[in-house]
Amino acid sequence: xxxxxxxxxxxxxxxxxxxxxxxxxxxxxxxxxxxxxxxxxxxxxxxxxxxxxxxxxxxxxxxxxxxxxxxxxxxxxxxxxxxxxxxxxxxxxxxxxxxxxxxxxxxxxxxxxxxxxxxxxxxxxxxxxxxxxxxxxxxxxxxxxxxxxxxxxxxxxxxxxxxxxxxxxxxxxxxxxxxxxxxxxxxxxxxxxxxxxxxxxxxxxxxxxxxxxxxxxxxxxxxxxxxxxxxxx
Ligand SMILES: N[C@@H]1[C@@H](O)[C@H](O)[C@@H](COP(=O)(O)O)O[C@@H]1O
Numbered sequence: 001x002x003x004x005x006x007x008x009x010x011x012x013x014x015x016x017x018x019x020x021x022x023x024x025x026x027x028x029x030x031x032x033x034x035x036x037x038x039x040x041x042x043x044x045x046x047x048x049x050x051x052x053x054x055x056x057x058x059x060x061x062x063x064x065x066x067x068x069x070x071x072x073x074x075x076x077x078x079x080x081x082x083x084x085x086x087x088x089x090x091x092x093x094x095x096x097x098x099x100x101x102x103x104x105x106x107x108x109x110x111x112x113x114x115x116x117x118x119x120x121x122x123x124x125x126x127x128x129x130x131x132x133x134x135x136x137x138x139x140x141x142x143x144x145x146x147x148x149x150x151x152x153x154x155x156x157x158x159x160x161x162x163x164x165x166x167x168x169x170x171x172x173x174x175x176x177x178x179x180x181x182x183x184x185x186x187x188x189x190x191x192x193x194x195x196x197x198x199x200x201x202x203x204x205x206x207x208x209x210x211x212x213x214x215x216x217x218x219x220x221x222x223x224x225x226x227x228x229x230x231x232x233x
Contacts, residue, residue, distance in 0.1 A: 038190055147170060
């Protein structure tokens with residue numbers, strides 16, 4: 001893993017954007033994208049750039065079960081607002097939180113990822129080391145699946161909702177198998193509350209108890225952290 005330590009999330013977002021820009025200019029077409037507060041500075045740089053995205057395809061990591069795409073808390077909405085409305089892509093995919101047959105839908109999403117191998121996969125990390133919504137204990141060979149969110153994640157994500165009771169209890173997300181299939185991975189983490197997860201991911205054992213630790217086994221991972229998130233390294 002290559003670890004880049006930047007002053008703050010502004011510098012971190014800029015460094016991340018440079019990686020995406022270089023990949024696009026070198027012909028990369030398929031991007032695995034992520035939500036959460038962490039990628040916002042990257043998307044700001046992306047939107048402000050003159051990059052043409054009309055030939056790009058994006059496949060997002062996850063979506064809450066039960067939220068409509070136009071729900072302001074949905075990850076569909078987030079992506080439209082922070083990137084796709086300003087930078088139209090050729091095709092964008094975010095898991096369908098309203099899918100009726102979730103198991104069948106997850107298989108379709110796996111096929112989509114199989115057919116469009118991701119050139120650069122963006123990731124954030126949860127305080128407990130989760131990536132996408134792969135919570136501690138999720139088997140490493142899992143594909144796209146429905147996941148019950150842990151109390152820890154519901155609490156952490158409740159800041160985006162009016163009340164903690166409004167936070168959906170489950171989500172559809174890519175599994176670690178899908179994530180590891182990407183050619184290149186860029187993981188971002190900013191803030192002190194991510195410091196322990198970053199330490200475990202980089203220096204801890206590879207264990208399903210810390211889902212992000214699987215990234216130690218991927219050949220091309222760049223981790224961009226700010227000083228706070230790097231404080232336990
Ligand atoms: N499913 C998302 C993850 O993809 C994200 O990485 C994590 C951290 O979010 P934030 O960047 O807001 O700290 O939260 C959520 O649980």
